[in-house]
Amino acid sequence: TDVMEMATAFFQERLQSADGAKARAYLRDRGLTPATQQSFRLGYAPDSRNALKEHLAAKGVPKADIEACGLVRHGDDIPVSYDWFRDRIMFPIPDSRGKIIAFGGRALAPDALAKYMNSPETELFHKGNVLYNFARARKALAKGGTVIAVEGYMDVIALAQAGFENAVAPLGTALTENQLELLWRMAPEPVLCFDGDKAGLKAAWRAADMALPSVQPERRVRFALLPDGKDPDDLVKADGP
Structure with missing residues (x-):
């Protein structure tokens, strides 16, 4: 399956895990039922620099693909790439055919610099051309x-x-x-x-x-x-x- 699909499944699974408890509580407080969370495929990006990166690498996804999908921060000035989203509730963003092309992430930490953050622009994703849902x-x-x-x-x-x-x-x-x-x-x-x-x-x-x-x-x-x-x-x- 494609890399974004694998990332979505990973975030969904983390939401149900022990480290997703805070995220589940937040969604519950906002009144979202488990069925709604499932329907929109909401997830949780753990508070880790490389949980997603390592998960995808273990599944045989090449480094270049992980970078091309905008899932890690990388560049000449970053010696070791690290996960783009950390400790955030994850909203997968589908394209007009329903295929996941990006993510939005809402910070759980009250002191996070950006409350909401999107995937970076990629070949698949130009945020000014996409409407959520x-x-x-x-x-x-x-x-x-x-x-x-x-x-x-x-x-x-x-x-x-x-x-x-x-x-x-x-x-x-x-x-x-x-x-x-x-x-x-x-x-x-x-x-x-x-x-x-x-x-x-x-x-x-x-x-x-x-x-x-x-x-x-x-x-x-x-x-x-x-x-x-x-x-x-x-x-x-x-x-x-």
């Missing part, structure tokens, strides 16, 4: 409705668990023009959902600016602003869908 949401749209773009992985997953499988998210950056094109390919009037805080409002204005030049009768955009300080994940938990 695209393949699954497109399938859900066959039953009707429109696509909802939310801000993060957790929002997408919470909505799916509440029965809304038609949500997608950009990967930790503002929505790009390519991602907007993807949304329009899915539905003529996507709903862009933003957190109700200052940053959310700013992001909404930026998205409106970007969308305006391309808007036509069959390509429109709707905006949904959430109550201040709430994201979709909070709302679903507090009020139900």
